[in-house]
Amino acid sequence: MRPIHFFSLLLSALLLVAVAPIESMAQAQFRALVFSKTKGFRHQSIPDGVVALKKLARDNQFEVYTTEDETIFTDEKLARYDVIILMSTTGTIFNAEQKAAFEKFVRSGKGIVGIHSATDTEYEWPWYTKLIGAQFKNHPHIQSVRLNVIDRKHPATYHLPEKWLWTDELYAFKNFNPDVRVLITADETSYDAKDGMGEFHPMAWTHEYDGGRIFYTALGHTDWAFLSHDFMQHIYGGIWYAAKGYPIEK
Template sequence: MKLKTSILTFVIGLFLAMPAFSQGGGQFRVLVFSKTAGFRHQSIPEGVAAVKKLGQEQGFGVYVTEDANQFSDENLAKYDVVVLLSTTGTIFNDDQKAAFQKFVQSGKGVVGIHSATDTEYEWPWYNKMIGAYFLAHPRQQTLRLQVKDKTHPSTWHLPENWLWYDELYEFREVNPAIKVLINADESTYQPAKPMGENHPMAWYHEFDGGRVFYTALGHVESAWKNEVFLQHVHGGIWYAAKGKLPQ
């Protein structure tokens, strides 16, 4: 009896250590990584479930893990996109960092959501890759988001003026090479540390051989049930995987 219990415990532990998946194959494969070493957002389960659902509906594979050991050359080769879903703090060791860099340099894609910018403050490559570091945020508020670029698949469907409620990030060490998609209109809410007229909230760029999309939105659980926001996320994933923009 004890032997059977030990075997069962081992099997369950092995299963939990492996990436969960919603669907195999498809157009491309996405690894959703939501490890936190700092603040943990309550919306992470909703975000994971929503990306899984997107994969099922849009025909791409979604695999989910919080195990940084999955960041190895061999394992990352299976994926086309890594989604950093509200990660925080220092989450990679040196070997995992090297594998992640090789993944990007091989032409793959990265999607950062919300607190992906509140991650790896001591890693300059990461700062340039993700596009900025989190600085501060005020209380959750409704504001006007200005959609500056509607030629990107993450913004095709959005109005030029998008009224949105969320936790609104302000940034430091912004990479000047990012291409801003959405800007925060600070005249429509009360910022904690104003950035002025140039206050990016979503962006993309090509970096070190790969493609990166980031959105600061997605703090609140309700965002992950909003079809407009989900289309925004889907467009970012699709860009990171395919790298296709209108000519």
């Protein structure tokens, strides 16, 4: 064996030994279940959103498992996760046993994150409506809006300006839970709202409900939303809060 080749192999082996302990020390902050089942309208942005959440997990040291199989909603299977991310779910998805497992997960002190059409889900389940915070009512065509970031003391809004110009499918809601903490509102004078919600039009909120922590954002209809650094930081702040429960400024 040539001396140069031998020393190259030796150096490679030493590097592997040096790196191995560092890699073995890496530990996920928390585990997230990304659930994107639809039984109503299906957003074409779901695959982009799932990929973006995987990248977010890689960049922020947490684990994700993605699925559209509702049979994962059992006590045993959900026990390994700290937060469930409802990625633009729609329709009536869960049976009675799966609903019970979902409720038990929340009551154990864990977190739920809802993205966009998570409010277009499970209309006949009052517990879920209170949890997610509202039900989808309608939306106009996709357009730009001035968003008012009225609460910048939450991890989902730390980084955002007070006035945020954003383009999306802008949901209006019914059966809104007045007990939530609203983070962002839409200025209906800045877009063609049609049958909107008036002067107070919530677009993102958080609250504690039945023992768990919940974050919801109505944003995220489009593919390109998940390419936005500001939007993904908004999502990550909500996930981090829901999973860990770390302090929010009062």
